[in-house]
Amino acid sequence: MPWTKIYGNRTEFEKAGGERAGLRGLTYKDALLEAATQMLETDDRVMILGEGVDDAGGVFGTTKDLHKKFGRGRVMDTPLAENALTGVALGAAIAGMRPIFVHMRVDFLPLTMDQIMNHAAKWHYMFGGAVCVPLTVRSIIGRGWGSAAQHSQSLQAVFAHIPGLKVVMPANPYDAKGLLRASVYDGNPVIFIEHRWLYEHMGHVPKEAYTVPLGKGIVRRKGGDVTIVALSLMVFEAMQAADILSKDGIEAEVIDLRTVKPMDKKLILESLMKTGRLVVADTGWMDCGVGAEVAATAAEDGFSCLKAPVIRIALPECPTPAGHVLEKEFYPGKDRIVEAVKKTLALK
Amino acid sequence: MKKTPGQIDMPSKDTLLALYLSMLRIRLFEEKIVALYPEQEMKCPVHLCIGQEAIAAGVCLNLKKEDYVFSNHRGHGHALAKGARMAPLLAEFYGKTTGCSKGRGGSMHIIDVENGVLGTSAIVGGGIPMGVGAALASKMKREDRVTVIFFGDGASEEGVFYESFNFAALKKLPVVFMCENNFYATNSPQDARQAVCKIASSAAAFDAHGVCIDGNDVVEVYKASKTAITRARSGKGPSLIEAKTYRWKGHVGPEADYEKGCRPKEELVEWIEKCPLKAFKSYLVDNGVFLPEGLEKAAKGINKELTEAVRFAKDSPYPQASELLNHVYAPSRSSSGL
Numbered sequence: 001m002p003w004t005k006i007y008g009n010r011t012e013f014e015k016a017g018g019e020r021a022g023l024r025g026l027t028y029k030d031a032l033l034e035a036a037t038q039m040l041e042t043d044d045r046v047m048i049l050g051e052g053v054d055d056a057g058g059v060f061g062t063t064k065d066l067h068k069k070f071g072r073g074r075v076m077d078t079p080l081a082e083n084a085l086t087g088v089a090l091g092a093a094i095a096g097m098r099p100i101f102v103h104m105r106v107d108f109l110p111l112t113m114d115q116i117m118n119h120a121a122k123w124h125y126m127f128g129g130a131v132c133v134p135l136t137v138r139s140i141i142g143r144g145w146g147s148a149a150q151h152s153q154s155l156q157a158v159f160a161h162i163p164g165l166k167v168v169m170p171a172n173p174y175d176a177k178g179l180l181r182a183s184v185y186d187g188n189p190v191i192f193i194e195h196r197w198l199y200e201h202m203g204h205v206p207k208e209a210y211t212v213p214l215g216k217g218i219v220r221r222k223g224g225d226v227t228i229v230a231l232s233l234m235v236f237e238a239m240q241a242a243d244i245l246s247k248d249g250i251e252a253e254v255i256d257l258r259t260v261k262p263m264d265k266k267l268i269l270e271s272l273m274k275t276g277r278l279v280v281a282d283t284g285w286m287d288c289g290v291g292a293e294v295a296a297t298a299a300e301d302g303f304s305c306l307k308a309p310v311i312r313i314a315l316p317e318c319p320t321p322a323g324h325v326l327e328k329e330f331y332p333g334k335d336r337i338v339e340a341v342k343k344t345l346a347l348k
Numbered sequence: 349m350k351k352t353p354g355q356i357d358m359p360s361k362d363t364l365l366a367l368y369l370s371m372l373r374i375r376l377f378e379e380k381i382v383a384l385y386p387e388q389e390m391k392c393p394v395h396l397c398i399g400q401e402a403i404a405a406g407v408c409l410n411l412k413k414e415d416y417v418f419s420n421h422r423g424h425g426h427a428l429a430k431g432a433r434m435a436p437l438l439a440e441f442y443g444k445t446t447g448c449s450k451g452r453g454g455s456m457h458i459i460d461v462e463n464g465v466l467g468t469s470a471i472v473g474g475g476i477p478m479g480v481g482a483a484l485a486s487k488m489k490r491e492d493r494v495t496v497i498f499f500g501d502g503a504s505e506e507g508v509f510y511e512s513f514n515f516a517a518l519k520k521l522p523v524v525f526m527c528e529n530n531f532y533a534t535n536s537p538q539d540a541r542q543a544v545c546k547i548a549s550s551a552a553a554f555d556a557h558g559v560c561i562d563g564n565d566v567v568e569v570y571k572a573s574k575t576a577i578t579r580a581r582s583g584k585g586p587s588l589i590e591a592k593t594y595r596w597k598g599h600v601g602p603e604a605d606y607e608k609g610c611r612p613k614e615e616l617v618e619w620i621e622k623c624p625l626k627a628f629k630s631y632l633v634d635n636g637v638f639l640p641e642g643l644e645k646a647a648k649g650i651n652k653e654l655t656e657a658v659r660f661a662k663d664s665p666y667p668q669a670s671e672l673l674n675h676v677y678a679p680s681r682s683s684s685g686l
Contacts (some may be wrong), residue, residue, distance in 0.1 A: 047488065073488065079518065084477040084511030092480020094466055095416070097488065114508070117477065118471045127451025127459040129675035131493050163676050187678040214680060 002204040003174035006191060006220060006239045013202035026205035028170075028198045031177035032062040032138075036100065038209045039184055040070045043098065049076040049089060050102030050138075060140070060199055081109055086115035086137070090189075093125050093135040094123060097182050102130055103139040106193060107153045112137070119162030120189040136183045141232070141283060142197045145275065149319035154284040156231075159191040160261040161294070166190045167260040169283075171235035173203035175258055178212030181334075186214055195233040195283065217264035219271065223251035223327050226277040226341050229268055231257045234313075236279040241337035252341060260290055265297045269305075272298055276307035277344045281337055286314035308347035311340040359570055363409065365646060367566045371404035371625050373650045374425040377434055380654055381424075381441070382602040384415045389662070390441045392454035399564075399596035402624035403528050404429035406569025407496055410577045416464045416486070416495040418479035422528075422595075423468035426498050431463035434657035444664035451667045452675065464493075472533070473499060473506030476525070480512045483523035483580075489609055494580045495523045496573075502533030504547045513586065517554035520585035524576045528563060532597040532645040535610040548590035556586050558630040563591030564624040567631075594619035 002023050007013040010025075019025045024036065026165030039046040048063055054077050067075040079086045082103070089099040103109060109116070113219060116137065123133050142151045160167045166188055170176040176194070183190035191214060221242050230238040235256040242252040253271050272278055277296050280291040291312035298310055313332045321327055357654060359367070380397045385394065397404070400422075408429035409418070419426040427437060432448070440447025441455045448458050456470040479497035486493040503509055503609040504527055516523050526556025527547050531538045540543050557579060562571045569591055576587035596616060598605045606613040632638045 079511065079514055081515065082510030084480070084508045084515060087474070087477025087508065088481035088484055088515060089476035091418075091466075091483075092485040092488075093481070094478070095482040095485035097485045114471060114474060115477065119469060119474055122571075123467060124678055125675045126449060126451050126453050126457045128447070129678065130449065130459045131466060132678040134681075166677075185681055187681040201492065204464075238489050 001268040003205060003206070004125060004218060004220065006172050006236055007202050008236060009200065010224050011203050017162045020164075024202045024207060028138070028173045028176045028194070029061045031205045032180055032194070032202075033064060034205070035177040035180040035201055036063060036066060037069070040066060040074060041180060042297070044091070045096060045098040046094070046100070047074045047076065047097055048100045048102060048311050049078050049085065049274040051078055051080060052104065053077060053102055059104060062197070063102060082111035083115050087119065087134070090115055090120045090123070090133065090135055091111055093133050094131045096168050100136045100138060100184060100207050103137070105141040105151050106141050106155050106248045107150045109137070109139055109155060109191075116159070116165070116189070116191070117162050121162045124188070125164055128160045132187045133189045134184065134187050135189045135217045136180070136192055137190070138192045138194065141193060141197070143331070146322040146324070146327070147203050147320065150320035152320040154193070154315070156191070156193055156260045157284050157289040160290065164189065167193065168214060169193045169232040169260055170258065171198065171232050173205045175212050177205055178210050179258065182211035185211065190214070193232065197233050199237070201236070208329065212258065214259050215262040215264060216259065217255050217257045217267040219253060219267070220256045221252065221254040223253040224274055224292060225251045226279060226344060227253045227255060227271040228279045228281060228337060228341065229257060229277045230281040231260060231290065233284050234283050237334045238281050238337055240334040241341065242307060244334065244338050245341055250341060257290070261292065263297070263302065268294060270300045273305045278306070279313065279337060279340045279344060280310065280312045281313045281332070284314060285317060286312055286319065289314055308344045311344050313337060313340055361637060363570070364632060366409055367405050367570060368628055368632060368643065369646060369650065370409060370429050371401040371566060372647055374401040374404060374428050375426060375625055376650055377424060380598070380658065384658070385602045390640060392441055392456070393445060393600045394441065394455045394602070396602065397425040397595065397598050398598040399619060399623070400528055400530060400565035400593045401425055402569050402628070403526065403563045403591045403593060404498070406566045407526055407573040411464070411494065411496065412576045414464055414468055415493055416479065416482045418466060418475040418482070419468040419498045420472070420475055420500065420503070421468065421470040422500070423458055423498070424455070427458050427460055427468075430459040430460070430465050431460070432465060434653050435660040436460075438657045439664050442661045442664070443666060444661060445667045446660070446664040450675070453632065467507065473503035473508045473549060475499065475514035476503065477512040480521060480523055482518045483516065483521040484519065486520070487521055488596050491619050492581065493522065494577050496526050497523065497575070498526045498528060500533065501527060501529040501531065501538055501547060502541070503527070504550070510550070513550065513554055513588070515558070516586040517556045520583060522580040522583070523586045524573065524580055525588045526572060526573070527588065529590050529592050530595040532595065532599070532611070535605065547672055549590055551588035556588060557584075558588040558590075560590040560592070563593035564622050564627065566624055573616050574643065582624070592663065593624075596623070627643055
């Protein structure tokens with residue numbers, strides 16, 4: 001399907017055919033904006049709040065001018081009080097609204113942890129299902145240009161640890177639009193994590209509203225030699241790595257998790273049954289991370305098909321450095337994936 | 349009593365009776381827990397509000413069924429005053445499937461959606477922003493609803509209280525911040541925790557209405573909260589009421605704190621003298637509003653409800669082990685109504 005494709009930029013998108021009859025191209029950020037626009041247009045319960053959602057930039061374009069169309073009563077700038085405003089959004093959610101709380105960086109979410117972890121995640125279970133929590137918390141992973149340790153974190157594993165939360169990480173424009181709508185309408189608290197480096201990525205995005213189901217991963221590229229499980233920006237890196245490997249006659253199957261929690265373990269195991277080798281590429285840290293969860297899935301439920309140890313690619317165990325030399329060393333990319341695949345193929 | 353501009357008349361005889369019965373109902377409910385707790389069938393921590401009943405009763409009598417209440421770990425009184433039935437609360441404390449939270453919440457997490465009690469948080473201050481959010485939803489939906497948030501003096505130290513109050517004042521939300529100041533956060537006294545022990549004065553920083561009252565005087569609570577709730581309903585924004593009161597029992601459990609050496613017995617004795625229920629009953633009888641027999645007759649229904657609630661709680665079934673994972677997530681609705 002055209003919308004499952006991963007294109008890094010407009011040139012690649014155009015080279016692959018670009019816009020064709022009935023197939024419109026859109027960037028990741030515009031896909032998010034379109035999803036929000038369509039929900040605000042058709043559903044009075046949907047509201048957006050967050051610092052700067054109504055400023056000229058509109059959270060890197062994803063909420064741009066929405067306040068002009070829908071008013072500041074529904075597209076609301078907020079005080080810098082992340083924890084209280086998460087509680088406000090949660091309270092509004094259980095009182096019948098469908099709030100989308102937007103943070104420019106994932107790093108601001110630790111300020112909201114009491115309301116997300118102790119309240120939003122538990123308000124359905126703790127009261128025996130008496131109320132639902134249709135709350136979506138959007139945030140963006142930053143990277144590069146000296147973003148440093150507090151503007152670059154990738155904290156999906158922190159949230160994925162908590163029963164009651166769902167964690168979603170779209171890797172292309174089609175998913176960005178469809179997963180955001182699915183999150184808002186899911187009826188559960190969803191931590192929706194975007195990547196700033198995906199914002200300009202192009203892809204085919206239908207004009208009409210649609211959802212991409214939560215909890216379902218997707219095979220981005222078929223292959224029989226090795227399974228690469230990736231998420232967010234690492235899907236893009238994995239696809240490039242697969243192209244490089246293909247030139248050496250190695251066919252990698254690339255799985256995009258799309259949703260970290262609940263994780264599509266079935267899809268991972270099906271691929272593993274075919275390939276017997278597994279590399280996981282995460283945007284976060286290694287210890288107790290998403291890669292560990294994928295590896296544990298393979299060890300627990302796919303042990304008999306494993307032909308070699310699982311290899312995890314993740315951030316080194318240090319905070320993000322600011323200086324560009326260290327920063328370059330910090331982030332793994334396609335080369336590390338290629339290396340890992342070759343290593344796992346050499347292992348018996 | 350003469351009516352002066354801006355003041356509220358003495359409540360009607362019906363209201364006075366309702367205030368009395370609401371307080372009595374909370375007192376008897378809590379005392380029943382004290383009596384039953386040693387059986388160890390109620391296997392959850394209980395935070396009792398004996399001594400503080402006037403606040404829940406005085407506030408909630410000003411609320412409509414559809415108004416929202418957010419509360420905390422010491423929430424039995426708030427829920428009861430707002431209209432919750434005793435049976436599903438007690439069943440919840442017994443961990444039964446008929447409990448208001450289907451045996452998943454216990455005494456700290458009670459809910460009664462039909463009566464506007466949208467859940468109680470056991471993280472100090474945690475329910476405050478949620479109440480503000482519910483008020484925001486009411487305003488956005490143009491509903492005639494007020495939200496009252498009950499919290500303690502300890503919660504007034506949490507950052508989230510100030511964050512929430514600022515937002516409520518900024519958006520002029522229909523919400524009342526109802527601080528029950530019982531002078532202790534668990535065992536830590538207020539003056540060991542607060543630089544200035546004047547919680548109500550925080551409202552001034554947000555140009556909002558703030559008042560400090562005697563939380564053991566149910567008529568004063570009724571009047572002060574009526575003013576605040578009327579302000580909220582008419583779009584004048586949030587109010588902060590600090591009601592001074594005293595908890596007779598420990599932070600948790602049916603014993604008194606002095607028994608554990610946490611505070612002087614004399615202090616408790618002094619406050620038992622100021623019992624809100626006893627004081628109000630004396631007022632009603634001494635002023636000839638009601639005869640003692642009249643009050644006793646009116647209270648009969650409470651004893652009946654309580655007896656039936658205990659039987660219901662004890663007789664109800666426990667959840668099945670197979671139900672453990674139910675209600676972690678609401679059924680995904682992402683594909684409906686799109």
